[in-house]
Amino acid sequence: MSQTAAAPVTGATAPTPIPLRELAPWAIFFGLLGLLVIFFVSADQGAISIPSGTAIHEWVHDGRHLLGYPCH
Amino acid sequence: MTARAFLVRGLLAGLLAGFATFFVAHQVGEPHVETAIALEEAGSSDHTHAADADESSTGHTHAEDGTVVSRFDQRTWGLLTGSVAIGVALGGIVALVAAGVAGRIRSLSLRQSTAVVATIGFVAVALVPFLKYPATPPAVGNADTIGARTGEYFGFLLVSVVAAVLATALAVRLVRQVGAYAGVVIGIATYLVVMVVAGQVFPTVNEIGDFPADVLWYFRRASIITLATMWGVLGVLLVGFLGRLADQETATARRRELAASL
Numbered sequence: 476m477s478q479t480a481a482a483p484v485t486g487a488t489a490p491t492p493i494p495l496r497e498l499a500p501w502a503i504f505f506g507l508l509g510l511l512v513i514f515f516v517s518a519d520q521g522a523i524s525i526p527s528g529t530a531i532h533e534w535v536h537d538g539r540h541l542l543g544y545p546c547h
Numbered sequence: 548m549t550a551r552a553f554l555v556r557g558l559l560a561g562l563l564a565g566f567a568t569f570f571v572a573h574q575v576g577e578p579h580v581e582t583a584i585a586l587e588e589a590g591s592s593d594h595t596h597a598a599d600a601d602e603s604s605t606g607h608t609h610a611e612d613g614t615v616v617s618r619f620d621q622r623t624w625g626l627l628t629g630s631v632a633i634g635v636a637l638g639g640i641v642a643l644v645a646a647g648v649a650g651r652i653r654s655l656s657l658r659q660s661t662a663v664v665a666t667i668g669f670v671a672v673a674l675v676p677f678l679k680y681p682a683t684p685p686a687v688g689n690a691d692t693i694g695a696r697t698g699e700y701f702g703f704l705l706v707s708v709v710a711a712v713l714a715t716a717l718a719v720r721l722v723r724q725v726g727a728y729a730g731v732v733i734g735i736a737t738y739l740v741v742m743v744v745a746g747q748v749f750p751t752v753n754e755i756g757d758f759p760a761d762v763l764w765y766f767r768r769a770s771i772i773t774l775a776t777m778w779g780v781l782g783v784l785l786v787g788f789l790g791r792l793a794d795q796e797t798a799t800a801r802r803r804e805l806a807a808s809l
Contacts, residue, residue: 487656487658488654488656488797489650489653489654489655489656490548490649490650490656490657490793490796491548491650492649492650492651493548493549493550493646493647493649493650495647497549497550498550498643498646498647501550501551501554501643501646502550502643502646502647505554505639505640505643506640506643508636508639509636509637509639509640510636510640512632512633512635512636513632513633513636513637515632516628516629516632516633517633518697518701521693521697522693522694522696522697522698523697530616533615533616533621533625534616534620534621534624534625534628535625535626535628535629535632536616536621536625536685537572537576537577537580537621537622537625537626537629538572538625538626538628538629538630538633539629540576540580540682540683540684540685540766540770541572541576541580541626541682541769541770541773542568542572542629542630542633542682542770542773542774542777543673543676543677543680543681543682543770543771543774544682544700545680545683545688545693545696545697545700546683546685546688546693547685547688547690547693
């Protein structure tokens with residue numbers, strides 16, 4: 476009886492945690508990469524300019540405004 | 548499950564969320580950006596012709612000085628670039644956070660813990676910073692204060708993220724000791740108290756001047772809809788992708804158990 480009721484196989488149980496030692500290099504590298512991408516879209520060539528100029532600022536201008544970042 | 552499995556699904560969910568965000572921002576937000584730029588150009592013609600040198604030194608550009616990007620490119624390809632870049636970056640980060648908390652928040656399933664991460668992410672990264680420093684349309688904002696405003700915005704964002712992480716860790720710990728109801732309420736209340744105090748401490752920015760209130764409201768409403776699209780689509784897709792992964796893992800484990808028992 477209980478075997479027929481348990482027919483749907485789901486991932487409803489708690490998963491086994493991924494060891495932090497295994498996760499750390501992925502989290503550090505891709506976390507930094509993600510923050511760098513967010514920096515270039517959200518803030519570059521506003522308060523800080525790497526590289527100098529306004530090309531990145533102008534290109535992502537509308538996204539910067541609509542995603543709520545301080546623009547100018 | 549591996550970090551790679553989480554990251555791949557996060558990047559895909561973020562890419563799709565980026566496209567959805569572009570579509571919503573373009574349809575809902577761009578009309579108000581255009582209105583604001585029209586107001587800015589109408590306003591600047593009165594007084595800045597006499598101060599051309601002054602204008603060019605502020606670095607405040609709208610395809611009039613500095614690098615020229617046409618309005619068409621800004622509202623299509625430029626907006627798409629920004630939306631997709633932010634979507635993929637957020638997708639990767641949220642997926643790795645989901646990988647870190649999987650199996651570590653009490654007995655929550657992978658779907659549940661991932662939904663918790665996406666919900667807290669939206670509140671802490673998008674909603675609460677928006678309430679303190681709401682998005683401003685073009686024509687609002689003094690170019691001379693961009694440095695201070697950028698620092699304040701990202702400072703407040705950092706406080707919000709750190710407070711959310713610590714309050715969540717506190718809640719997970721308390722749930723074990725005082726039960727789920729009290730633990731979750733205390734965790735959320737802690738975050739709210741910290742952010743209300745931070746909101747009082749951080750300086751107020753008000754550079755709106757005589758910008759029309761209706762256009763400002765329409766723009767800000769469009770902005771929060773855009774942010775909600777980003778986080779909503781990202782969260783829903785990531786929960787869906789990771790949920791399927793958890794189902795497959797469970798099925799594989801059951802088959803192995805069955806094979807071992809024969």
